[in-house]
Amino acid sequence: MKIFKYIFWVLYRIWFYVLVALPIIVLFPVLLLSISKESWYPYFFRLARFWAKFILIGMGFAYRIERQQAPEKGKSYMFIANHTSMADIMLMLVSVKNPFVFVGKKELAKIPLFGFFYKRTCILVDRSSPKSRQAVFLRAQRRLKSGLSICIFPEGGVPEEQIVLDEFKDGAFRLAINHQIPIVPITFADNKKRFSYTFFSGGPGRMRVKIHEFLSTKGLKIEDTKALKEKSREIILNQLQAFNS
Numbered sequence: 001m002k003i004f005k006y007i008f009w010v011l012y013r014i015w016f017y018v019l020v021a022l023p024i025i026v027l028f029p030v031l032l033l034s035i036s037k038e039s040w041y042p043y044f045f046r047l048a049r050f051w052a053k054f055i056l057i058g059m060g061f062a063y064r065i066e067r068q069q070a071p072e073k074g075k076s077y078m079f080i081a082n083h084t085s086m087a088d089i090m091l092m093l094v095s096v097k098n099p100f101v102f103v104g105k106k107e108l109a110k111i112p113l114f115g116f117f118y119k120r121t122c123i124l125v126d127r128s129s130p131k132s133r134q135a136v137f138l139r140a141q142r143r144l145k146s147g148l149s150i151c152i153f154p155e156g157g158v159p160e161e162q163i164v165l166d167e168f169k170d171g172a173f174r175l176a177i178n179h180q181i182p183i184v185p186i187t188f189a190d191n192k193k194r195f196s197y198t199f200f201s202g203g204p205g206r207m208r209v210k211i212h213e214f215l216s217t218k219g220l221k222i223e224d225t226k227a228l229k230e231k232s233r234e235i236i237l238n239q240l241q242a243f244n245s
Contacts, residue, residue, distance in 0.1 A: 020055060051090075079096055080151075150172075184211065184212070185232050
């Protein structure tokens with residue numbers, strides 16, 4: 001019986017990469033056109049949301065989104081969430097309609113097809129390089145000035161399996177304070193269970209999302225970064241514990 005579970009998990013992982021690649025191949029010319037100008041990014045974002053829904057539905061994930069507050073059209077925000085799964089990117093895209101740019105690790109740019117568009121539309125960071133981290137701030141500032149939002153997973157990577165929520169890095173909160181944009185905490189309840197980075201695990205089922213009330217940065221200064229970071233983490237951690245209780 002166990003061997004059938006392992007076969008399922010192997011095929012399930014392969015199926016995920018098929019779903020990732022298929023829309024990119026079919027829509028390649030349109031995607032290429034949508035990234036040819038930075039001002040056309042919102043059109044690319046719409047296609048990315050379609051791509052994300054295609055993958056989640058194809059994997060058998062029934063996502064349910066609860067919103068305590070909805071982002072306003074045309075405003076910039078800092079979206080943050082816990083990070084446990086390869087499906088986090090897709091779930092973030094379907095959860096938020098306002099066009100945003102991911103800040104993510106440069107290693108993902110090596111993934112065939114996906115990486116081609118990832119490195120041309122996202123802000124890549126080498127977390128081991130202070131110079132790279134500084135460049136992220138400059139690129140994010142340019143995107144925010146153009147009216148887009150930013151999405152960062154503030155744990156700075158995927159924590160070990162037994163960790164419910166790792167400590168947050170400062171970057172997202174410093175950026176939000178610098179630009180006086182609201183923080184939007186988002187909790188992903190089931191991603192680790194459905195599709196974690198542990199190969200022999202996961203499967204179809206529900207994916208619950210909660211978009212919390214926004215945290216204002218109006219009037220805050222850089223010295224308020226730690227308090228804002230800790231408050232954001234507490235909101236997400238409390239929700240994770242509530243989901244699992």
